[in-house]
Amino acid sequence: MIEQPAAAAVPSAARRPNTPQVLAWAAWDWGSAAINAVMTTFVFTVYLTSEAFGETDANSVVLGNALAVAGVAIAVLAPVAGQRSDAGGRRKYWLGVNTVLVTLATAACFFVFPSPEYLLPGVALIALASVFAEFATVNYNAMLPQVSTPRTVGRVSGFGWGMGYLGGIAALALVLVLFVQPAFDWPGASEEGALNLRLVAVFSATWFLVFGLPVLFAVPELPRPAASARPGILASYRRLGRTVAGLARSEPHTLFFLGASAVFRDGLAAVFAFGGVIAAGTFGFALSEVIVFAIAGNVVAAAGAVAGGALDDRVGPKRVIVWSLAGLLATAVGLFLSPGAAGFWVFGLLLCLFVGPAQSSSRAFLARLAKTGREGELFGLYATTGRAVSFLAPTLFAAAIALAAPHVAEGQAQRYGILGIAAVLLAGLLLLLPVRSPAKSDV
Template sequence: MGKPATDPNAVPAVRPAAGRSGSLGLAAWCLYDWANSAFPTVITTFIFAAYFTQAVAATPVEGTILWSRALTVAGLIIAAGSPLLGAVADCWGPRKPWLLVFSGLSISLTGLLWFVKPESDFVMLALIVYTTATVTYHFAIVFYDAMLPTITPPDALGRISGWGWAIGYAGGLVCLVICLWIVKDNGVAAFGLDAAQAEPVRATAIFVAAWFIVFSLPLFVFTPDRPATGLSLAEASRQGLRQLPRTLQLVRGNPAILRFLLAHMAYTDGLVTLFAFGGIFAAAEFGMKPEDILVFGIILNVAAGAGAAAFAWIDDAIGSRRTIMLALAGLIVSGCGLVLTRDEWGFWALAVLLGIFVGPAQAAGRSMMARLSPPGIETEMFGLYALAGKATAFAGPFCLGVTVQLTGSQRAGLASVVVFLAIGLLLMVTVKEPDRAETASSRKT
């Protein structure tokens, strides 16, 4: 088993790897997806974001602007910090301590959102707490994702990643349904919450925090972790700082990794924009009401979860690269259909089809990164993966906004999103995926 490199110019040696996990450990790892998906579903997308813009901010327009700025600031911090944290963690060894710290911070901050009352005096508190919770949430994801290649056999990476995504979609939706029940009059009747102070809505933050705690615990108990390298945290930090530039050089010299990260950057911009503006498009073009858009979002998530689960086997059968390409092709076809259709039933059918392909594009992206990551620096590679997903996250919404402004057409704006997906697909064509024997050989310790 290799020891950490001490020569500052040396290529990082292979570090101690976690043992392959049994079924219980893998199930516990997937359950973390169920646990953490409550945050983006309830807090970022459906309930707390709407509460902030409608009840906390001075006006809905101001609230939307401030919320988008909070997301932008969080994205920049995540992009800058993820690779560095990954480099330090790889030099130190275990990932679960980092995962525990950042999960705990995100959970605690989520619970603090309870104190955001429906008054403009609480705008700054809401923005600071939410932004910090989002940053720590995504830092935790880096360490979580990096565990995948060290606990999973190479021939099962697609299934485990896909099942994790599918379980995550399901967990987010189950939590959302319960939170909607709390928000309605049931929260007032069952728990004596004060609707005038928006306590049923604020209580969902506490529920999400509790949900996150309960369902993330099995991972820390049952899923194996890499052993420590023997370095102190201070020394690991110094080595990590020295290692990051070398890893960036490694990526530049590895066409497969570099092109995949660029492809991931492009198609993730498209996916993020689809989720952010899909409801706006539905309301503008088909006159959907808020309750209809909520149903639309739920159906889209159900379809994405089903797609992630179904394509998990396909990933392992034909490879992550081809699975991503198939998913992107499906997204492009369904996206073009949405641009052209004028029929509401056609819109619903195409939206479901689009959702089915969203799940595997995300899940296979994670398994592809796991297959490409050199042993010993997986966390750092997933930090770069997070960087690629955040670095240009503004580009999709920006292009959509400019297109709509220039053309006055929501459909033209949606068409601009398809361009990002097409760029991602073209870049994926040039990526070479390691074969199974090569991946399995590199993971032996």
């Protein structure tokens, strides 16, 4: 096991969380919402899968495949990237580097013009931004034990997720009144050449950079370990293998949880990644309607995350996750069967309600499993290997659409992507059920 300095990895149970650090840490989540909500969920991917780039079902398949390739890259590269940043005492440094790379890839989407030949560059930039965002999240999630205490980790985790959703509301509201349905006339609202939507990319990059900076100043860097030769890439993979083997021998339920969460968190990510695409392509929402729904959905998701964090401290994280995944599956079936926009509003908001608690309690679950002095390592492993199957949901989403396309009316195949996402959530739930919950004394 990789040893981390105890003081940096986990605060004492007796110490209260540092409020300015918690706020700065959560501000990064607030800022990243511009990438998650605006770019990859409700606005820019809707633009990329619109008729401006060709047939909508085909565009959805291309987007799904691009995100699947990004998931494979994350699975191969992220575990060692996170391990090396922790071992070198450069967690905050790499959080900053990857945050900047996300903003650059996002800003470059300004040059994606509404024409079929720009589809591949557009989805490639979105996929690249998602890879760098995941590398940044590796280090961001690993900071949770630094800014919380064992007794407050659930609430701090829920607060971070809630801030992310609220940041999504604020960013989407500004996008709506500045670019999509401008409240006043200004040059950036022009729809000629989709200028307004391309400027959304510049707005999102700026938003993320501004709100992603405070954590880099407020939270201290990890102490550097004793001087030693830095392992090469192959040695880092061998070290990762030894870590996983050690968990299998001494803490199998921790390893089981890492595997189960890797699957269901991929399904949770897909709910948001393809939610806006389904709203527009299957249920006929205009872009402005997608954004209004997104704002409402983020309000519901924020409430769910905060409430789930409080419930987590009372009943334990496993129950919160199981209840949330069961709710998501029932809601996904209802959404698939819904004939019109009213059904999407009802079942879509229910999906948002259940996603937040599952995400927040998953992070808190691992915090309760971690032993003193090993929290940093386990959070790094969770954040990196948690995306080991990140290609699964995009692949099944795209495959379900491709399989259904020959058998349904044109433009209706996209609906079947919902079943692909539901299959991933079901697999994650089944894998989680045998995992032992943290001891009551740890909750």
